[in-house]
Amino acid sequence: MxxxxxxxxxxxxxxxxxxxxxxxxxxxxxxxxxxxxxxxxxxxxxxxxxxxxxxxxxxxxxxxxxxxxxxxxxxxxxxxxxxxxxxxxxxxxxxxxxxxxxxxxxxxxxxxxxxxxxxxxxxxxxxxxxxxxxxxxxxxxxxxxxxxxxxxxxxxxxxxxxxxxxxxxxxxxxxxxxxxxxxxVVLVPRPGHVAGRTGRSGPLRRATAASVDLLLVSIVGGSDPLLVGACLLLVFVAVPVLAGGATPGQHLVRAAVVQPDGRPAGRRALALRGVLISGPWFLVAVFAQWSGDRAAELPGLVVVAPLVVQAGLVAAVIGTATVRRDNRAPQDVLTGTELHVRERTGVRARRAGSGST
Structure with a gap:
């Protein structure tokens, strides 16, 4: 036994x-x-x-x-x-x-x-x-x-x-x-009665969207800095500018970048916002490639520095959005934009229908 x-x-x-x-x-x-x-x-x-x-x-x-x-x-x-x-x-x-x-x-x-x-x-x-x-x-x-x-x-x-x-x-x-x-079994959670929300996006929704976007970049871009850079520009600049102000991850979590009054953000603001996000990540990818090729010659702290910087970037964005009352991240403040929640299609259609009667 x-x-x-x-x-x-x-x-x-x-x-x-x-x-x-x-x-x-x-x-x-x-x-x-x-x-x-x-x-x-x-x-x-x-x-x-x-x-x-x-x-x-x-x-x-x-x-x-x-x-x-x-x-x-x-x-x-x-x-x-x-x-x-x-x-x-x-x-x-x-x-x-x-x-x-x-x-x-x-x-x-x-x-x-x-x-x-x-x-x-x-x-x-x-x-x-x-x-x-x-x-x-x-x-x-x-x-x-x-x-x-x-x-x-x-x-x-x-x-x-x-x-x-x-x-x-x-x-x-x-x-x-x-x-x-x-x-x-009362200790096991039960489904609650949820109601959709609108307005500013919270830190969790923002972090979820960013996780999807960065995972997409890492899968497609791999370890090639040039390919990573191209993917970053595609995900954070081209897609938002051409597809309603939202990255692929933001589309999935029903969020979009808008002006503070809720109107769609301009293309220039969206492009600048995307560059502010993708630029640091591209520099980190380049440094990671350089330090990885010289791992045997460099101190261990230098080799792991890209991971530390990436964690710092995430902490800066999510942390700032968490502590600010308006839930704005640094890229939002610098470009005069906000990340808002999109209404679900069914809710939007019902609201439009009730308004027309």
């Missing part, structure tokens, strides 16, 4: 690491979806999404990890007989084991408990109906068993974990228990 416990603790550690990566991967997409769907961030829905991402990471760790060395793989069979666990528990008892020390019963409860949080989250944080939760649990469990039974999709010559139909039954049972308990 100690060996099983040690393995379980090790899997939890792997799950924690995976959860951190999962949260990093979904942070911006969740915010973008919130802004697109609701115009604001619903804290209950967002928190539920982050909790579910972390939970899914733990499920992956508990069901598929750690991956063994190919030389250490021991091929196992499969169980396609429903309720075979009943006989396994009976055999454990016949061998003189107690219920508390029965490996078969431990495995049964393990599979039930593992899917309880999923049922709670889907029912409470996402508002899914009970049948929908059960179908999702069935599909997820079947997918896990298929991956296990195929030797991690052919990564190994044979399966090293048993494909067990009873696991699917117990997983779905756990999701059912979680869904039924969901109304009582």
């Amino acid at each position: 100690l060996t099983v416990l040690d393995a379980f603790v090790g899997q939890l550690g792997l799950g924690a690491v995976l959860a951190l990566f999962a949260l990093a991967a979904v942070t911006v997409p969740v915010l973008v979806v919130q802004y697109r769907r609701f115009g604001v961030v619903d804290r209950g829905r967002a928190a539920g999404a982050y909790l579910f991402a972390a939970y899914a990471a733990f499920v992956v760790a508990l069901t598929l990890l750690p991956l063994p060395s190919p030389d250490d793989v021991v091929c196992v069979g499969r169980n396609l007989d429903p309720l075979a666990f009943v006989g396994a528990v009976r055999d454990d008892l016949a061998d003189g084991r107690s219920l508390l020390s029965s490996p078969a019963l431990f495995q049964l409860l393990y599979n039930v408990v593992m899917f309880v949080p999923g049922g709670v989250l889907l029912r409470r944080s996402f508002g899914w109906s009970l049948p929908r939760v059960l179908v999702a649990a069935l599909l997820a469990s079947a997918a896990i068993e298929a991956v296990q039974g195929s030797g991690i999709l052919g990564l190994y010559d044979c399966a090293y974990r048993v494909l067990d139909v009873d696991d699917v039954l117990t997983n779905v049972s756990g999701a059912l228990i979680g869904a039924l308990l969901a109304p009582a």
Whole structure:
């Protein structure tokens, strides 16, 4: 039992690491979806999404990890007989084991408990109906068993974990228990009643848009300073000037650069604003390329300086927008502009329709 416990603790550690990566991967997409769907961030829905991402990471760790060395793989069979666990528990008892020390019963409860949080989250944080939760649990469990039974999709010559139909039954049972308990689990956030907002954009919306824009630049531009510079000009200058005063990231979060009175910003102001943003980033990219090519000759602080400068630029923009009452960043102040929230199309259409009657 100690060996099983040690393995379980090790899997939890792997799950924690995976959860951190999962949260990093979904942070911006969740915010973008919130802004697109609701115009604001619903804290209950967002928190539920982050909790579910972390939970899914733990499920992956508990069901598929750690991956063994190919030389250490021991091929196992499969169980396609429903309720075979009943006989396994009976055999454990016949061998003189107690219920508390029965490996078969431990495995049964393990599979039930593992899917309880999923049922709670889907029912409470996402508002899914009970049948929908059960179908999702069935599909997820079947997918896990298929991956296990195929030797991690052919990564190994044979399966090293048993494909067990009873696991699917117990997983779905756990999701059912979680869904039924969901109304009582008050610590899990519930979706709120959100209302779209207009006016000045807050720091979080601004940071989300900037994350999308800079990620786009880094993916397309890579490590080539000239290509990075071209991407910066495209994202922060050309697109806003030609497409309604918003970068790609700002379009996604329903924001646009305007004059303080809400009128569209002029092209000159948009171009200058874009240069003020892209110029420092381009200089940092050039310096990063130069220092990277000479990493063996330069002090370590010089090599990591570009990362420090990038962090400082982000902190300066977001920090200034946070502490100022008008939420304006340095580039807004210097160009006489502001970042405002755009109304959702449906809201704008309804307002226009009501005004015409």
